[in-house]
Amino acid sequence: MQADQTAIILIGYQNDYFAEDGILHGVIEETSRINNVLANTLDMLEQMAPTEATLISTPIIFTPDYEELVDPVGILATIKEVQAFMRGRRGSETIPEFGPYATRIMEIPGKRGLNAFTGTELDNVLQANGIKNVVIAGAVTSICVDSTGRSAFERGYRVAILSDCTTGRTPMEQEFYCEKIFPLYAEVLTHHDLLARVEPAGIGL
Numbered sequence: 001m002q003a004d005q006t007a008i009i010l011i012g013y014q015n016d017y018f019a020e021d022g023i024l025h026g027v028i029e030e031t032s033r034i035n036n037v038l039a040n041t042l043d044m045l046e047q048m049a050p051t052e053a054t055l056i057s058t059p060i061i062f063t064p065d066y067e068e069l070v071d072p073v074g075i076l077a078t079i080k081e082v083q084a085f086m087r088g089r090r091g092s093e094t095i096p097e098f099g100p101y102a103t104r105i106m107e108i109p110g111k112r113g114l115n116a117f118t119g120t121e122l123d124n125v126l127q128a129n130g131i132k133n134v135v136i137a138g139a140v141t142s143i144c145v146d147s148t149g150r151s152a153f154e155r156g157y158r159v160a161i162l163s164d165c166t167t168g169r170t171p172m173e174q175e176f177y178c179e180k181i182f183p184l185y186a187e188v189l190t191h192h193d194l195l196a197r198v199e200p201a202g203i204g205l
Helices: 031-048 073-084 096-101 123-126 141-154 173-182 193-197
Strands: 005-012 054-057 106-107 132-140 158-167 187-189
Touching: 005 141, 031 096, 031 132, 054 123, 054 173, 073 106, 096 158, 106 193, 123 193, 132 141, 141 158, 141 173, 158 173, 173 187
Parallel strands: 005 054, 005 132, 054 106, 132 158, 158 187
Antiparallel strands: none
């Protein structure tokens, strides 16, 4: 996997999910799971930052009146009800643990739903950077991770999903998606697998 043709898409690394007082922190059943995901993600970023890989975050942020959501259902209805990811509040901010990588991570705004490609410039940015491999990390496995992964596949990218850098709402959900759903369109890797495969520009597949 050639580094300069690879993009790491970071989904949902915001305080409302990852901070202990985040509004949606309780969506993840096991606190230890989300802590492990964060630790693995930081390890992956530490080692990927010096490479030529493109690092991208796609935060979801809404205006205070949630005017972007018209008759929302499911998780989006819940987000509006509990007022999560509201612009100007701490919960919508990128987690502080990403601070050391702020100059390396490109933030692409505009995500208002489950799919990081919808309403954003993500596809244009990937095309402009010559990206062929899309690697996905973040939360939540069955929602934004899956939606974005499928969309990347449909756009012709080779997709990998990091099993130890993603989290479902429950351990059962995480296991089911990694074993039964993601392999239908993506390769499931650990972040260690990824690091072993990434090659400097001009080397590798």
